Structure formats: C-alpha cells, structure tokens
Amino acid sequence: MTPRKEFDHGLDQLHAMLVEMGERVERALSEAMESLKTLDTARATSVIASDPEVNRLEEKIEELGSKLIVTQQPVAKDLRRILSAFKIASDLERMGDLSLDIAKVTLRLEGQTLIKPLIDLPRMAEIVQVMINESIQSFVREDVGLAYKMAKDDDHVDALYKQITRELWSLMFENPQTISQSMQLNFVGRFIERIADHATNIGESVVYLVTGKRPDLN
Numbered sequence: 001m002t003p004r005k006e007f008d009h010g011l012d013q014l015h016a017m018l019v020e021m022g023e024r025v026e027r028a029l030s031e032a033m034e035s036l037k038t039l040d041t042a043r044a045t046s047v048i049a050s051d052p053e054v055n056r057l058e059e060k061i062e063e064l065g066s067k068l069i070v071t072q073q074p075v076a077k078d079l080r081r082i083l084s085a086f087k088i089a090s091d092l093e094r095m096g097d098l099s100l101d102i103a104k105v106t107l108r109l110e111g112q113t114l115i116k117p118l119i120d121l122p123r124m125a126e127i128v129q130v131m132i133n134e135s136i137q138s139f140v141r142e143d144v145g146l147a148y149k150m151a152k153d154d155d156h157v158d159a160l161y162k163q164i165t166r167e168l169w170s171l172m173f174e175n176p177q178t179i180s181q182s183m184q185l186n187f188v189g190r191f192i193e194r195i196a197d198h199a200t201n202i203g204e205s206v207v208y209l210v211t212g213k214r215p216d217l218n
Contacts, residue, residue, distance in 0.1 A: 003072060010068045014061060014085045015140050018092070021057040022136035024050070025095045026129050029195065032102035033125040036109075036188065037118050044106035047099065054096035061089040077209070084209040088139055091198040091205075095132065098191045098198075105184050115171060115178045121185065124160045124192045127153055128199065135202035144210050150203030151217040157196040164189045 028047050035043035065082045068074065074082060131153050138146035168182040200217050207215045 007068060007072045007074065007078065010064060010072070011081060013064055014068075014082070017057055017061050017064070018085060018088055018139065019136055021054060021061070021089060021092045022132055024054050024057070025092050025099060026132045028054070028096055028099035029102070029125055029129055029132070029192075032099045032106070033122055035103055035106040037122060039106060039109055039112065039114065041107055041110050044103035047103035051096055051100050054093060058089045058093045061085055077212075080209045080212065084139065084205040087205045088136070088202050091201045092132075095195045095198050098195050101191050102188050105188050108184055109181060112181060115181050115185075118185075120160050120164050120167075121188055121192065124157055124164070124189065124196075127157055127160075128192055128196045131157075131196055131199035135199045135206075138203060138206045139209070142206065142210050144207055147203035147206035147210075148217065150200040154196045154200045154217070157193055161189045161193045 028050060031043055032047045034040065035047065065085055068082055069079070072078075131150055134146055134153075135150055137143065138150075165186055168186050172179045172182045204215055204217050207213070207217070
C-alpha cells in the first residue's frame with residue numbers, strides 16, 4: 001500500500017469513528033430526553049452507563065490521528081483534516097457528557113410528578129439531534145454549506161431556550177413549590193443549548209478544514 005493510500009485509509013477510519021461517536025451521542029441525547037419525559041430512571045441509568053464508550057472512541061481517534069501525523073507527516077489540508085478530527089471528537093465527548101447530565105436530572109426527579117408536560121425541551125432536543133448528525137456529515141463530505149447551517153439552527157435553539165426560561169420563571173413566581181423542579185428543567189434547557197453550541201463548533205471546524213480560515217458561527 002502506497003503512503004497516500006495508507007493515509008486515505010487512516011482518514012476513512014477516522015471518519016467512521018467520528019460517525020459512530022456522533023450516532024452514540026445522538027442516541028444518548030434521545031434516550032436522556034425520553035427518560036426525562038417519563039421520569040424513567042432505568043433508562044437514565046442506561047444512558048449514564050453508555051458514556052465510557054464515547055470516551056473510548058475519542059481516545060481511539062486521538063491515537064490514530066497522532067499515528068498518522070507521525071508516520072505520514074501530512075501538511076496543509078491533510079493536516080487540517082486530522083486536527084479537525086481531534087477538535088470534533090472533543091466536541092462530541094462534551095456533548096456526551098451533557099447528555100449524561102440530562103439523564104442525571106431524571107434521577108434527581110425520581111418519585112416526583114412533572115410540573116408541566118414537556119413540549120419545548122423535546123423540540124429543542126430534536127433540533128439538536130439533527131444538528132449532531134448534520135455537523136458530522138458536513139465534516140465527512142467537507143460541505144461548507146451544511147456547516148454554516150449549524151449557526152441558523154443554533155439561533156432557533158437559543159430562542160426556544162429563552163422561551164422555556166421565561167415560562168419556568170413564571171411558574172416559579174406563581175407557585176414557589178415548583179422552584180426546585182423548575183430549576184432542574186432549566187438546567188436541562190441549558191445542557192441542550194450547550195450541545196447545540198458544540199455542534200456549531202463542529203461547523204466552524206469544517207469551515208476551517210475546507211478554507212483554512214477560522215470563522216465565528218456562534
């Protein structure tokens with residue numbers, strides 16, 4: 001196998017691991033939100049138990065990328081491909097941690113009844129799940145247009161988060177007994193909003209990869 005083919009094979013492996021990592025994070029967010037909607041602690045515990053696998057994938061990406069840099073000595077865009085993979089893996093790992101944090105809220109609310117049906121939080125999470133998938137696809141396809149879409153989606157998520165915060169503050173004002181749970185639900189909104197920020201970071205990494213310039217999509 002020629003050095004170029006070896007390098008391309010290594011890149012394909014990096015892509016595959018990032019796609020798997022993205023799918024796991026997407027699934028963790030979905031499961032964490034489902035656990036919250038039904039206060040299903042068993043489901044939440046399962047989300048928490050799956051987190052080490054995401055961390056393991058990040059370690060494998062760092063290991064393979066470092067090996068490619070040492071053995072292939074890539075330059076220019078090829079080097080940016082590897083550096084971007086490192087950054088994206090780091091963002092995905094943080095997304096996984098934030099999904100775990102949502103599951104922990106479910107555990108904290110064990111035995112309680114939700115103060116209101118969850119509508120906007122799941123909507124936020126659905127948008128962010130699409131962002132996770134599309135951010136990874138923008139990297140694999142080196143699609144700048146899809147990368148820039150992250151900023152628009154992030155604005156939508158931010159608007160929903162502000163709306164949720166206003167509604168929860170109103171609930172707390174009207175009924176102080178809801179304060180504790182309202183704060184926990186507001187934390188969930190913040191966690192989802194942070195995941196969207198990390199997806200936007202991935203979009204920025206893709207733009208940097210393709211153009212060599214660092215944009216600010218946030």
